[in-house]
Amino acid sequence: MDHRSQRKTPVFRVGAPVRALLLALVVAFIPVTALAASGGQGTPSKAPKGITVSLTPSSRTVDQGQAATYTVIATSTGGFSGPVTFAAAGLPAGTTAALSPSSVSLPAGGTAQVTLTLGTEPTTAVAKTNFTVTGSSGTVKSNAAPGQLQVLEVKRSFGISGSVAGVLAPGTSRPIDLHLTNTSNKGFGVTNLTVAISQVVRTQTAVAANLPCTVSDYQLTQYSGTYPLSIPVGTSSLSGLGVPQAAWPHVKMLDTLQLQDGCKGATIHFTYSGTGQAD
Template structure:
């Protein structure tokens, strides 16, 4: 083998080895799922994750909910990954209601509440190993999700006075490059 040919083989082998190291690092940093896509969920306004998730979501209503008004929810996303995360398809729903004043004459349930979701197509980018809220990301409050007590119910809603809601959050995320 001539000297130039040997140099090409050594250089080719070194580049192949470097390529394998880069792929291994990307797989290790990119987390689960071959496409880099994962779901994050949270329940009850606290932080929780689903199996295989790569981020957490939390967030509660910013103010008390009264008939005829809504309260925005400043969602917060925690990204433990070494790469930025693009979060989309954010959803919030009322999972349960704890209503200490509810009784058979004055019921209060999740159906007494409605959630306005974020505008379709909204995406946020969470930096690597960071926690960011919608407010911290500069999203205008009018595009945050909001929860309201349905005002046009035929039933007496006095049972909902002082109620607390268990919210469930969900979203999809993909590792940003």
């Protein structure tokens, strides 16, 4: 028997320590990954300080030589505060812009208003023009708020008369058929038709008997039809234009507690007005 000592080859278990090391690395990296993920879900960035501008109404229509007014509204965003001045751009030739006041102090989170007046000349081109209004405070600039100005030809001249069908008595109402005379060479639109009683003329008998009758014994209802009312060249009437009688002006004699014998046979004088506008 060989009694020589036998050398034992040591056995190293390397698998387990490597796995433990990898596990430790994984555990070490998890908090870093979680930290990176949480950093992407933090508080959103605050909106930059700024100014937002709007215009009301956004569109106006005027005749040549007239002025149009708008309200400019400035709103603070992102906590902006400070003085704001305004400017209009893109206006048609022959148009002036005036702002009142010329500047405002805009509080943080608040609003401020100014009045924009656009003046036209008799020679301003007849057109529909888009323009913009902006506000600024140093390097802070607002959006360009859109607006529109429509300039029309000067108003047209025309004549108005009227006729009342039937006899008035206390408590009765009669329609007034308006007659419109267009002496120009083309048709146009009419707006703002109004009727007023200028005078009540009593009979000689009522005057001699000192029986009163005044404008206060009557009541007027104004035209309620659609505008503009298009009238052709020549003379036309509400009835001829197909306007329903219910929309005509009406005159009513009131039924009062006072003696109204002075209104018997009285003549009522009316005055008429309206605005003629080129189509």
